[in-house]
Amino acid sequence: MSIVTVESYINEHKDIKNKLAGSQHNWLQAARDNALQSFAKLGYPDKKVENWKYTRVTPIAKQHLPILLTHSEHYEKNKVVSLVKAMPDCHCMVFINGYFSTELSLLSGLPDNVIVCDFLTATEQHSELLKKHLQQDAATSDSFLAFNTAFMHCGAFIHVPANTQIEKPIQLLFICTPEANTHTINLRNVLIAETQSKVNFIENYLAITDDSYFVNTVSNLILEQNAHLTHIKLQNESRQAFHIGTVNAQQAADSHFHSHSFARGGALVRSDTNTSLNAAGAHCTMNGLFIAQGKQHIDHHTCIEHKHSHCSSREYYRGILAEQAHGVFNGRVVVAKDAQKTDAVQENKNLLLSDSAEIDTKPQLEIYADDVKCAHGATVGQLDKRALFYLQARGINIEQATKILTYAFAKEIIERIDFAPVREQCENLLLDTYKIDTTQEETHES
Amino acid sequence: MLEIKNLHAKVTEQDKEILKGISLNVKPGEVHAIMGPNGSGKSTLANVLAGRQDYEVTQGEVIYQGHDLFPLAPEERAQQGIFLAFQYPVEIPGVNNVYLLKAAVNAGRKARGEKELDAMDFLTFIKEKLALVKMDNSFLSRAVNEGFSGGEKKRNEVLQMAALEPKLAILDETDSGLDIDALKIVADGVNKLRNPNRAFIIITHYQRLLDYIVPDYVHVLSGGRIVRSGDSKLALELEETGYINDSNSASANA
Numbered sequence: 070m071s072i073v074t075v076e077s078y079i080n081e082h083k084d085i086k087n088k089l090a091g092s093q094h095n096w097l098q099a100a101r102d103n104a105l106q107s108f109a110k111l112g113y114p115d116k117k118v119e120n121w122k123y124t125r126v127t128p129i130a131k132q133h134l135p136i137l138l139t140h141s142e143h144y145e146k147n148k149v150v151s152l153v154k155a156m157p158d159c160h161c162m163v164f165i166n167g168y169f170s171t172e173l174s175l176l177s178g179l180p181d182n183v184i185v186c187d188f189l190t191a192t193e194q195h196s197e198l199l200k201k202h203l204q205q206d207a208a209t210s211d212s213f214l215a216f217n218t219a220f221m222h223c224g225a226f227i228h229v230p231a232n233t234q235i236e237k238p239i240q241l242l243f244i245c246t247p248e249a250n251t252h253t254i255n256l257r258n259v260l261i262a263e264t265q266s267k268v269n270f271i272e273n274y275l276a277i278t279d280d281s282y283f284v285n286t287v288s289n290l291i292l293e294q295n296a297h298l299t300h301i302k303l304q305n306e307s308r309q310a311f312h313i314g315t316v317n318a319q320q321a322a323d324s325h326f327h328s329h330s331f332a333r334g335g336a337l338v339r340s341d342t343n344t345s346l347n348a349a350g351a352h353c354t355m356n357g358l359f360i361a362q363g364k365q366h367i368d369h370h371t372c373i374e375h376k377h378s379h380c381s382s383r384e385y386y387r388g389i390l391a392e393q394a395h396g397v398f399n400g401r402v403v404v405a406k407d408a409q410k411t412d413a414v415q416e417n418k419n420l421l422l423s424d425s426a427e428i429d430t431k432p433q434l435e436i437y438a439d440d441v442k443c444a445h446g447a448t449v450g451q452l453d454k455r456a457l458f459y460l461q462a463r464g465i466n467i468e469q470a471t472k473i474l475t476y477a478f479a480k481e482i483i484e485r486i487d488f489a490p491v492r493e494q495c496e497n498l499l500l501d502t503y504k505i506d507t508t509q510e511e512t513h514e515s
Numbered sequence: 516m517l518e519i520k521n522l523h524a525k526v527t528e529q530d531k532e533i534l535k536g537i538s539l540n541v542k543p544g545e546v547h548a549i550m551g552p553n554g555s556g557k558s559t560l561a562n563v564l565a566g567r568q569d570y571e572v573t574q575g576e577v578i579y580q581g582h583d584l585f586p587l588a589p590e591e592r593a594q595q596g597i598f599l600a601f602q603y604p605v606e607i608p609g610v611n612n613v614y615l616l617k618a619a620v621n622a623g624r625k626a627r628g629e630k631e632l633d634a635m636d637f638l639t640f641i642k643e644k645l646a647l648v649k650m651d652n653s654f655l656s657r658a659v660n661e662g663f664s665g666g667e668k669k670r671n672e673v674l675q676m677a678a679l680e681p682k683l684a685i686l687d688e689t690d691s692g693l694d695i696d697a698l699k700i701v702a703d704g705v706n707k708l709r710n711p712n713r714a715f716i717i718i719t720h721y722q723r724l725l726d727y728i729v730p731d732y733v734h735v736l737s738g739g740r741i742v743r744s745g746d747s748k749l750a751l752e753l754e755e756t757g758y759i760n761d762s763n764s765a766s767a768n769a
């Protein structure tokens with residue numbers, strides 16, 4: 070079945086190839102063709118592929134979900150406007166079913182030398198920069214990366230030149246509407262922070278539909294020397310949607326990469342965050358929280374490659390699985406032979422709220438250097454019974470006590486996010502999930 | 516108010532019996548002190564009354580305010596006025612102290628059909644209680660017991676007790692680990708809460724607490740049984756003689 074699907078994408082590629090953004094560039098077409106060949110060769114991953122051991126992609130593979138090639142016109146603009154407003158104090162690029170909407174975006178007040186545009190504009194006006202920074206090689210080993218490269222067309226291109234600091238975060242707001250139904254929304258973002266620059270990105274995946282669609286998104290992050298880049302990914306797709314995403318960062322000396330990944334939506338989700346610490350003094354933190362209910366399947370993979378000495382990494386991921394949900398966490402930390410004085414910490418904690426909920430967690434530490442400080446741990450558990458009884462003994466019923474402790478477990482990760490509007494959005498999502506009233510927490514003493 | 520009749524209890528899923536036939540009658544307004552050696556079952560008794568699942572009642576009954584206590588869930592017992600100050604208060608990271616206090620107070624009010632307090636009213640309410648245990652406001656915004664010193668945890672239990680205004684308060688070694696000043700504060704707090712409608716069961720190892728809170732009755736719990744009962748003078752006597760020669764009276768009692 071999936072072979073038939075692969076073939077139908079190969080045919081689709083033939084048909085639309087010349088309509089894709091930047092088809093006038095031979096290098097881009099060659100990259101697409103190579104990637105398509107990889108995709109054809111790899112097919113869809115099954116459980117024999119180690120990296121996909123716990124996640125079956127049959128729901129995606131069993132049908133051809135065509136690429137949306139036209140701008141969407143018919144959707145409820147007021148809903149989109151309120152989603153933009155829901156995240157105050159930031160610049161915002163709005164994408165409807167993948168397509169950039171200048172009209173709905175808020176981009177005033179950015180420094181003049183910063184480039185903020187969509188993928189199409191980048192192929193027209195900044196093709197040299199795009200060519201330099203678009204990461205093409207990874208596409209040969211992973212089906213969905215290959216697919217993404219073969220059909221690159223939509224997405225964001227942001228270039229922050231050296232010594233430039235952007236104060237307010239830039240939000241990339243990806244909204245799916247009913248028109249996305251049974252289609253593929255293929256996104257490729259290229260985000261570049263040059264030497265000594267500072268920028269914060271929020272990738273926010275939302276839907277104003279309950280339909281099933283497929284988002285395949287790849288972000289290439291480039292951190293040049295001493296760049297500070299924060300990347301927050303908020304995934305709250307429709308509960309019927311498939312979301313496969315990869316964030317790939319490359320870090321030069323003394324760069325700081327802060328990644329947060331918050332996953333709440335989607336029926337079938339795979340979200341990867343990878344970084345490569347390529348020179349001394351580079352540091353990364355990766356925080357993540359995934360919350361799954363019903364029959365949701367949410368898989369997170371992270372990979373931190375310590376390729377050079379004197380780099381550090383901190384990773385904190387938590388999962389909360391309720392009902393029949395299935396979670397996967399796979400965190401790899403690789404310390405290369407020459408990466409002496411590496412300092413790496415990884416922690417993964419998971420909460421199972423029902424007997425039928427499941428988590429597969431696999432921290433992988435691969436150390437080839439000898440002078441390193443590495444710590445890792447993974448736990449899977451239920452709520453602390455002593456704490457539950459303590460709350461009950463104060464008159465709080467068991468359901469409420471469960472919610473309060475679950476919320477507290479999640480909050481420890483959310484509190485790591487610096488930007489208040491995102492923190493509040495995540496908290497509200499949690500409160501909504503667990504239906505708790507926390508008004509007393511707002512009452513601060515001055 | 517509370518009638519414990521021939522209560523036997525064991526650890527759930529184990530055979531070991533810990534409480535071996537306890538009978539105790541507590542009337543409104545009374546203060547009962549329970550003393551006794553380590554491991555004799557004092558905390559177990561307190562926890563069984565509060566509804567902890569780790570223990571299973573195998574015999575006997577407990578009547579609270581005229582009704583069988585055991586069908587009630589722990590939260591229902593709390594809502595109906597039973598309060599346990601834990602020997603080892605639990606740290607709950609991520610949950611604000613004030614949030615717990617408000618949720619607890621409002622759960623009780625709701626159960627009694629009273630109007631719940633809003634955030635502002637609650638703050639006024641809780642500040643009075645803070646003053647009672649001489650804790651400052653900063654404790655409100657901290658996570659429940661997290662990073663609290665031993666003495667601060669105990670005072671936080673008394674704060675919760677003051678806020679919940681229970682009918683029956685069981686204090687399990689609330690005096691352990693307190694310095695002299697804190698001991699006085701806790702004792703003052705308890706004394707201020709003493710009234711004709713409220714009863715206290717105070718578990719302690721030390722006479723010095725009972726110098727401040729003078730009990731109506733003192734019981735010695737040993738090997739899962741109450742082996743001696745008397746008035747406040749019994750505690751003074753125990754201070755002198757210890758528990759050792761109580762074994763005789765144990766058999767005499769049985």
Ligand SMILES: Nc1ncnc2c1ncn2[C@@H]1O[C@H](COP(=O)(O)OP(=O)(O)OP(=O)(O)O)[C@@H](O)[C@H]1O
Pocket residue numbers: 526533551552553554555556557558559560569602
């Ligand atoms: N959950 C449990 N599992 C196993 N044994 C238990 C459990 N709870 C209590 N016990 C045992 O029951 C006995 C009574 O314990 P309990 O905590 O009631 O003593 P205590 O009188 O409060 O002692 P202390 O003065 O040291 O606080 C002890 O031997 C203890 O080890």
Ligand SMILES: [Mg+2]
Pocket residue numbers: 557558559602687688
């Ligand atoms: Mg005890």
